[in-house]
Amino acid sequence: MLHKVSLGTGNIDKYRLIQNREVIDEVVNLGEELKGLRLCHINSTPFGGGVAELLISYIPLLRAVGIEADWQIIRGDRRFFTITKGLHNALQGAVYEESRNVKTQRVYQSNNETNARELDPNYDVFIVNDPQPAALRHYSPDSKAKWIWRCHVDSSEPDDVTWRFLRPYIEEYDAAVFTTEDFIPPNLHLAKIATMAPAIDPFSSKNMFIKRYVCRELLENLGIDRHRPLITQVSRFDRWKDPSGTISAYRLAKAKIPELQLALVGSFVIDDPEAWDIYAAINEEAIRDDDIFVFSNLTGVGNMEVNAFQRASDLIIQKSLKEGFGLVVAEALWKGTPVIAGNTGGIPLQMPGDLSNYLVDSVEECAKNIVYLLKNPAISKSLGEKGKEIITENFLLPRLIRDELTLIKSLVAK
Ligand code: UDP
16 A cells, blocks of 8 residues: 555644634635545655645645545655656656657556555545656546646646656546646646645744744754854755755855855755755855855754744745745745745746845846845845735635635536
């Protein structure tokens, strides 16, 4: 059997303290209508990265409103995950000729076939996240469940060859979900295509309130000088997150603000064999500069520390070149910390109005904004405050649960 992530049951009522009551009431009502529905999310890693982050809070909250929710993780060897990382990159637009290679296709198919055999099939609805397990529906031909494919990346312009390979698997689903309309790939024929943005859990250890002095102490323990300005990027070690662009922007900014420090907080995940090379390249740079710090989940920098970095940094940078949504942007803004981020994917959704002035298309623009905001703390503060309002209104977990249960209701009603 596939591994089920062990999780508890949440408490929907405490969200009434911070979120619009109407949304919570809608969630509670949907839960009552769908009471007892057996729902299973499937993905390829139980930690690191946005999907795992989401599901850790999401599943307990679904249980809290009466849904029998679970989360199963597919298995795969290094060869499989190297291929699926290629597919992931290709959905975001990278050329991936390998996906026409029959042997490559066979590795993908046989891993999905094996996982389908080991899947606990006793659910009414499966939600399959991202391309790694996308063929599970194909290899579960007798399933009477409703199947939803949830794509978390910007798949607006996928690599042609790869999309030709994956599309038939996706078209076997009852519905597909994308973060925005713009991400729906070309020629996708499905009875139902829905859009909904991800969300963050304000009560998770990643986002819960921590007093500022505790954050500063946590950071000081990691070698950060609390009396000097700090900018931080939090992301998987992934080329689309552009850590080298962030380092270049930091260097340009440091020429104007010599006391500047940069922290790169990254995580390794099971399904990403490319991460070690990116990590090595970043370390090369960090070795030559005492004010660049590199941390990861492997060295004990977990949720609480990320929380502290997002709260106590003067600015959060997310210089992505491609981005599905960028939960890290929502996490930082929720904490009232201003963000400078790549003008790509789902990031602009989270940074409308004045915040959009800090969406950047180049290293130079990023550096210029770092210097500007560090020299204008009042503007930084007001951006953080506006950001917190935007996230509170649009990107907290109950809204996502409402959207997903509404979709499920429409599918099971048929
Ligand atoms: N994250 C973390 N530790 C790290 C790096 C990232 O906990 O060292 C978390 C981060 O806080 C966020 C998630 O991983 O919750 C990344 O989600 P995002 O949507 O930003 O990017 P993805 O990894 O899904 O592309």
